[in-house]
Amino acid sequence: xxxxxxxxxxxxxxxxxxxxxxxxxxxxxxxxxxxxxxxxxxxxxxxxxxxxxxxxxxxxxxxxxxxxxxxxxxxxxxxxxxxxxxxxxxxxxxxxxxxxxxxxxxxxxxxxxxxxxxxxxxxxxxxxxxxxxxxxxxxxxxxxxxxxxxxxxxxxxxxxxxxxxxxxxxxxxxxxxxxxxxxxxxxxxxxxxxxxxxxxxxxxxxxxxxxxxxxxxxxxxxxxxxxxxxxxxxxxxxxxxxxxxxxxxxxxxxxxxxxxxxxxxxxxxxxxxxxxxxxxxxxxxxxxxxxxxxxxxxxxxxxxxxxxxxxxxxxxxxxxx
Amino acid sequence: xxxxxxxxxxxxxxxxxxxxxxxxxxxxxxxxxxxxxxxxxxxxxxxxxxxxxxxxxxxxxxxxxxxxxxxxxxxxxxxxxxxxxxxxxxxxxxxxxxxxxxxxxxxxxxxxxxxxxxxxxxxxxxxxxxxxxxxxxxxxxxxxxxxxxxxxxxxxxxxxxxxxxxxxxxxxxxxxxxxxxxxxxxxxxxxxxxxxxxxxxxxxxxxxxxxxxxxxxxxxxxxxxxxxxxxxxxxxxxxxxxxxxxxxxxx
Numbered sequence: 301x302x303x304x305x306x307x308x309x310x311x312x313x314x315x316x317x318x319x320x321x322x323x324x325x326x327x328x329x330x331x332x333x334x335x336x337x338x339x340x341x342x343x344x345x346x347x348x349x350x351x352x353x354x355x356x357x358x359x360x361x362x363x364x365x366x367x368x369x370x371x372x373x374x375x376x377x378x379x380x381x382x383x384x385x386x387x388x389x390x391x392x393x394x395x396x397x398x399x400x401x402x403x404x405x406x407x408x409x410x411x412x413x414x415x416x417x418x419x420x421x422x423x424x425x426x427x428x429x430x431x432x433x434x435x436x437x438x439x440x441x442x443x444x445x446x447x448x449x450x451x452x453x454x455x456x457x458x459x460x461x462x463x464x465x466x467x468x469x470x471x472x473x474x475x476x477x478x479x480x481x482x483x484x485x486x487x488x489x490x491x492x493x494x495x496x497x498x499x500x501x502x503x504x505x506x507x508x509x510x511x512x513x514x515x516x517x518x519x520x521x522x523x524x525x526x527x528x529x530x531x532x533x534x535x536x537x538x539x540x541x542x543x544x545x546x547x548x549x550x551x552x553x554x555x556x557x558x559x560x561x562x563x564x565x566x567x568x569x570x571x572x573x574x575x576x577x578x579x580x581x582x583x584x585x586x587x588x589x590x591x592x593x594x595x596x597x598x599x600x601x602x603x604x605x606x607x608x609x610x611x612x613x614x615x616x617x618x619x620x621x
Numbered sequence: 622x623x624x625x626x627x628x629x630x631x632x633x634x635x636x637x638x639x640x641x642x643x644x645x646x647x648x649x650x651x652x653x654x655x656x657x658x659x660x661x662x663x664x665x666x667x668x669x670x671x672x673x674x675x676x677x678x679x680x681x682x683x684x685x686x687x688x689x690x691x692x693x694x695x696x697x698x699x700x701x702x703x704x705x706x707x708x709x710x711x712x713x714x715x716x717x718x719x720x721x722x723x724x725x726x727x728x729x730x731x732x733x734x735x736x737x738x739x740x741x742x743x744x745x746x747x748x749x750x751x752x753x754x755x756x757x758x759x760x761x762x763x764x765x766x767x768x769x770x771x772x773x774x775x776x777x778x779x780x781x782x783x784x785x786x787x788x789x790x791x792x793x794x795x796x797x798x799x800x801x802x803x804x805x806x807x808x809x810x811x812x813x814x815x816x817x818x819x820x821x822x823x824x825x826x827x828x829x830x831x832x833x834x835x836x837x838x839x840x841x842x843x844x845x846x847x848x849x850x851x852x853x854x855x856x857x858x859x860x861x862x863x864x865x866x867x868x869x870x871x872x
Binding site: 482 | 669671690691692693694695696700701703707708709710711712716719720721722723724726728729730733734735736740743744747783784787
């Protein structure tokens with residue numbers, strides 16, 4: 301438990317120091333996105349990595365949070381914080397209700413059902429033009445404020461978003477190491493045995509689904525206020541798949557792995573800009589190589605790589621001696 | 622303690638169990654035996670709520686549990702182990718036993734995320750008690766090992782430790798001696814006796830006749846989905862029908 305706390309403190313320190321190293325507004329902006337993606341990936345990882353339930357509709361929950369905040373604060377002029385809280389609770393409750401029938405399904409069927417859910421939500425964003433302004437996007441969303449502080453620069457937004465990311469990581473780590481987290485993992489490893497131990501697998505899956513959706517909604521609210529403009533493609537099917545990739549590449553069942561996955565998949569497209577249209581080929585190739593050679597994800601693959609390198613170096617040393 | 626009335630189970634057109642009735646007395650070790658395909662494991666799965674029987678009722682400590690889902694039984698005091706040990710493979714040995722305490726702990730999702738004081742206190746209690754059960758089973762030195770890496774014999778002991786952590790009144794063991802060597806089987810017999818001495822009722826399905834005859838107070842014999850006989854080990858050994866079922870009748 302102490303180790304978890306130290307790990308978290310180190311991570312938080314790195315995050316707080318990041319703005320001192322990366323000064324450019326562009327980089328700050330990218331790091332804001334890394335933060336939002338980290339929240340989404342952590343949320344999906346709780347569901348997929350811990351409880352073993354797939355979702356291909358998580359971008360939908362992200363979008364619901366974003367649109368709820370956008371509409372409530374702009375059209376109805378609500379206080380953004382109230383709107384954010386209401387969005388989170390409503391999306392959580394919605395996921396809870398949908399979760400009961402949907403999470404009865406397993407494997408491919410669950411993937412299909414959540415995919416359908418994501419697509420339905422996406423269609424609503426596109427088609428309910430009076431509310432969402434449809435495909436042209438929703439603009440004029442106010443920035444968040446705290447007293448007289450307005451979160452209107454990339455740097456301020458960095459701290460705002462990462463405050464939430466760190467909170468989300470801390471709570472997720474706590475949860476993963478608690479009786480509830482153990483019950484998730486038990487259901488994942490051997491569902492019948494977990495139920496014999498008195499774990500209500502069905503209720504637990506629905507709870508984690510709702511919690512996961514709630515985190516996505518909060519990330520969505522933040523995204524709307526940071527960007528001040530949102531449009532349906534940010535919440536489509538491809539985004540759900542991207543999130544899934546982040547979780548798998550980062551490492552299933554590792555909260556910090558989700559951060560690594562989000563970091564890599566957010567930065568990579570930025571660095572590959574110079575390749576123009578070929579970037580997608582490189583990107584796809586890299587992902588394939590990584591899933592083949594690092595099946596446990598970055599969080600397990602990188603230490604493994606170092607161990608192997610160390611092994612090679614020490615063997616070379618022996619040969620010379 | 623546990624009473625079965627007219628349990629019948631039909632899978633498709635196949636009758637796996639037909640009108641099986643018997644009772645398990647409190648604080649005894651009861652063995653359920655029978656040739657392969659007699660319906661022993663099916664019976665276990667029905668009693669522990671994993672299958673839902675076609676007809677018949679089960680009462681446990683005077684309460685009808687015929688249609689209760691699996692997860693409700695732990696709290697009532699009934700728990701089981703599996704023939705092909707079902708451990709939580711990716712978790713440590715200690716964490717496996719800690720899951721055994723799930724039904725006797727209460728902190729919810731939010732209390733756990735926010736580390737509420739009572740959740741921290743409860744976590745401490747869970748951990749301490751889980752260690753005690755590891756010591757009980759004699760595998761406390763393996764506490765930090767990932768369960769999937771355990772040798773089979775130790776996995777069995779872990780399954781028993783995890784089941785005991787539920788504080789059961791009744792523990793059902795599905796072939797606990799399968800895959801164990803003779804030394805491990807002796808250790809198992811001693812462990813089962815210690816469990817009974819704690820006032821816990823034990824039911825086991827077992828193929829190892831030596832073990833069954835050695836530790837059981839009563840034996841129920843199943844054959845072809847029906848109850849063939851029940852009685853003390855001595856009575857069963859002398860029962861001509863049982864002998865015929867096991868050795869095959871003369872044509």
